[in-house]
Amino acid sequence: MAFTNEQLERYSRHIILKEVGAKGQKKLLNAKVLIIGAGGLGSPVALYLAAAGVGTIGIADADDVDLSNLQRQVIHTTKDVGTPKVESAKKTMEEINPDVKVITYHTFVTSENILDLIKDYDFIIDGTDNFPAKFLINDACVMAKKPFSHAGIIRFQGQLMTYVPGKGPCYRCVFRNPPPKDAVPTCKQAGVIGAMGGVIGSLQAMEAIKYILGQGNLLTGYLLTYNALKMEFRKVKLPSNTDNCPICGKHPTITKLIDYEQAECDGVHL
């Protein structure tokens, strides 16, 4: 595939980088990334991956845009309120970069559909707001041997980690089971500062891009936490022994996907 002059200009700041070059930009254009959740995290991920020229981007979300989303979900606009988030996101992404093919999945992700959803993608982004979805994405990615970026945000705090099969612990190695229902407030109850999605989601986009390019070090084996009020990032080293993990360990006890029950007030994407 040869670049058009327009593509050379669009991606010039990438191609000039020795870590990217024409080869790297072609890798991005040939890459397929699935974003689960078109909310606070999914918005910046979708915007940056589309701008970067990631050739195929899937985006899954069952919700419609709500007025209360717009404080942080920057891919949607006021006139999109009431329309499916996946459609609103697709429109914005295509306006940014017509090179990108956006595939929408207007559905909740469940144990029934997740393996089918992720199977054609190179990298998965967890941009969900609830523990059942986070454990489901982890377990499905481990089973299907797919790399993914986990992230979570609440109030003035955020965290993320990257899972690559065989390259370190999974989310369940670190957090064995979901917390009891209602033990942890959702962002609907607790609130979240809008720019937090921008900080953490942009880091997820960066991880996806580095994975596609095969450049630099990924956040595998580490959990990065960010406290905005203290203005502190911490890169916490995770235990490297994954043998006893019930999903990615030597003798997995979880052999099929689980739909954990959601807290009553869940269902709004961060």
Next chain:
Amino acid sequence: MADFIIDDIVDITDVVCPTTFVKAKVALEELDDGQILSVKMNDGEPVQNVPRSIKEEGHQILKLIDNEDGTYNLIVKKVGD
């Protein structure tokens, strides 16, 4: 008398900075180590900057030929993969 054999040519007179260098860089990436690229560029800014940027990438500049029509052909030997 040619002291080199040109493997590929690229015309960067139809684009402006920084796409000039980008287009030349992309053409160089397509070549193998030791192959020769001829880059046609305009006088002025491109001829000032593009050869230097290519040199900084580690490639070898063999010759700059003045076409005497306001354009130059820069002959570059690719170094490395």
